[in-house]
Amino acid sequence: MSKPMNKKEPSYVVRPPTAVLTRGFDPALSLGSARPAVFRASTYVFASPEAAERAFAIALGKQPPPPGERGDLIYSRLSHPNAEILEDQIVPLEKGARAAAVFNSGMAAISTIFLSFCAPGWSVVQTRPVYGGTQHMFNTLLRPLGIAIASVGAGDGPGLDKAIAAARNLRVIYLETPANPTLMMVDIKAAVAAARRHPDNPLVVVDNTFLGPCFQHPLELGVDLVVYSATKYLNGFSDMIAGVVQSKNAQRIAESLVDHPAVRRVIYPSLFDDPEQIRIRDAQCDFPGGIMTLDLRGGRRAAFDFLRSLKILRDAVSLGGVESLACHPRTTTHSENSPEELEEAGITESLVRISIGVEDWRDLQRDIREALDAIG
Numbered sequence: 001m002s003k004p005m006n007k008k009e010p011s012y013v014v015r016p017p018t019a020v021l022t023r024g025f026d027p028a029l030s031l032g033s034a035r036p037a038v039f040r041a042s043t044y045v046f047a048s049p050e051a052a053e054r055a056f057a058i059a060l061g062k063q064p065p066p067p068g069e070r071g072d073l074i075y076s077r078l079s080h081p082n083a084e085i086l087e088d089q090i091v092p093l094e095k096g097a098r099a100a101a102v103f104n105s106g107m108a109a110i111s112t113i114f115l116s117f118c119a120p121g122w123s124v125v126q127t128r129p130v131y132g133g134t135q136h137m138f139n140t141l142l143r144p145l146g147i148a149i150a151s152v153g154a155g156d157g158p159g160l161d162k163a164i165a166a167a168r169n170l171r172v173i174y175l176e177t178p179a180n181p182t183l184m185m186v187d188i189k190a191a192v193a194a195a196r197r198h199p200d201n202p203l204v205v206v207d208n209t210f211l212g213p214c215f216q217h218p219l220e221l222g223v224d225l226v227v228y229s230a231t232k233y234l235n236g237f238s239d240m241i242a243g244v245v246q247s248k249n250a251q252r253i254a255e256s257l258v259d260h261p262a263v264r265r266v267i268y269p270s271l272f273d274d275p276e277q278i279r280i281r282d283a284q285c286d287f288p289g290g291i292m293t294l295d296l297r298g299g300r301r302a303a304f305d306f307l308r309s310l311k312i313l314r315d316a317v318s319l320g321g322v323e324s325l326a327c328h329p330r331t332t333t334h335s336e337n338s339p340e341e342l343e344e345a346g347i348t349e350s351l352v353r354i355s356i357g358v359e360d361w362r363d364l365q366r367d368i369r370e371a372l373d374a375i376g
């Protein structure tokens with residue numbers, strides 16, 4: 001915030017778990033409230049016409065803010081106290097971060113990256129699959145704008161190297177790892193090295209939604225921007241702490257399902273069998289995370305039967321929350337992909353994506369097993 005920060009700030013650098021609870025928030029600016037108040041104003045009053053002029057000059061990048069401060073608040077679409085507090089507190093969570101910008105949704109953050117950095121004539125290299133909404137934006141917004149997009153299967157290291165080297169006017173290399181919903185991993189360090197060899201010095205952007213800042217640290221591997229759907233694991237402090245529990249829950253359940261006769265394959269990082277995927281996982285992930293994808297025997301019918309039979313897990317399309325959710329990506333989150341894109345990414349009729357929450361893992365395991373047993 002533009003006003004003086006908490007007067008009682010320690011003189012030493014506090015550790016990240018302390019910083020995420022204390023940075024950016026001055027109780028004096030919330031009538032002494034121990035936690036930030038929710039500011040609902042759409043617009044903010046200036047101290048003087050000169051202050052208004054200065055606030056606009058700072059917001060438009062014509063003038064830098066005074067050291068250690070931000071410009072005065074103007075209007076909530078541009079910024080507001082709760083966004084500024086969140087931005088300050090996300091920085092210590094994300095290893096290697098210098099600043100954060102908060103948006104109204106993950107898709108708003110992702111589209112802003114492309115609309116800010118790409119112009120007609122520039123090109124993008126993406127790994128696939130990516131979240132369906134992101135692919136939809138590439139296909140229906142960026143391509144018609146004249147931005148060329150080359151895509152390479154996640155995990156195909158030599159293919160990615162080749163696509164990057166071959167790209168002209170390359171502006172952004174966009175990686176989603178692990179990928180939604182196949183959990184295929186991309187070697188972030190290798191992609192950064194390929195980017196640095198390219199004469200256009202493209203930005204490397206990682207969508208780190210699936211593992212979150214606790215389990216994977218792309219900035220430390222050299223990427224330029226990390227993007228999140230904060231709707232997911234980043235959503236709220238208690239969800240962050242719950243993240244570790246979610247990974248343990250998911251790992252126990254995933255590993256217990258491999259022998260179920262209704263399951264062709266459990267896709268989960270601790271169960272990877274491809275040596276390259278195992279190498280990438282071990283090199284860049286701290287924990288396997290809270291999401292698994294089941295490849296069921298019996299195609300769409302089996303997947304729908306399974307979803308219909310769940311009693312604790314809910315059939316809904318989000319992930320990374322405290323509650324457990326399951327969905328059929330092919331007909332929902334990824335339904336806007338073309339048949340070829342679905343085919344290439346391995347998003348088949350028999351896949352069900354599951355986000356494991358913080359309920360007791362034994363209840364979730366029972367619910368999933370009973371729903372698998374119920375497949376006709």
Ligand SMILES: Cc1ncc(COP(=O)(O)O)c(C=O)c1O
Pocket residue numbers: 105106107108131133134176180207209210228229230231317318319
């Ligand atoms: C990997 C990934 N990135 C981005 C998004 C988009 O985020 P939001 O729904 O917050 O716009 C999603 C949503 O499911 C996602 O799974």
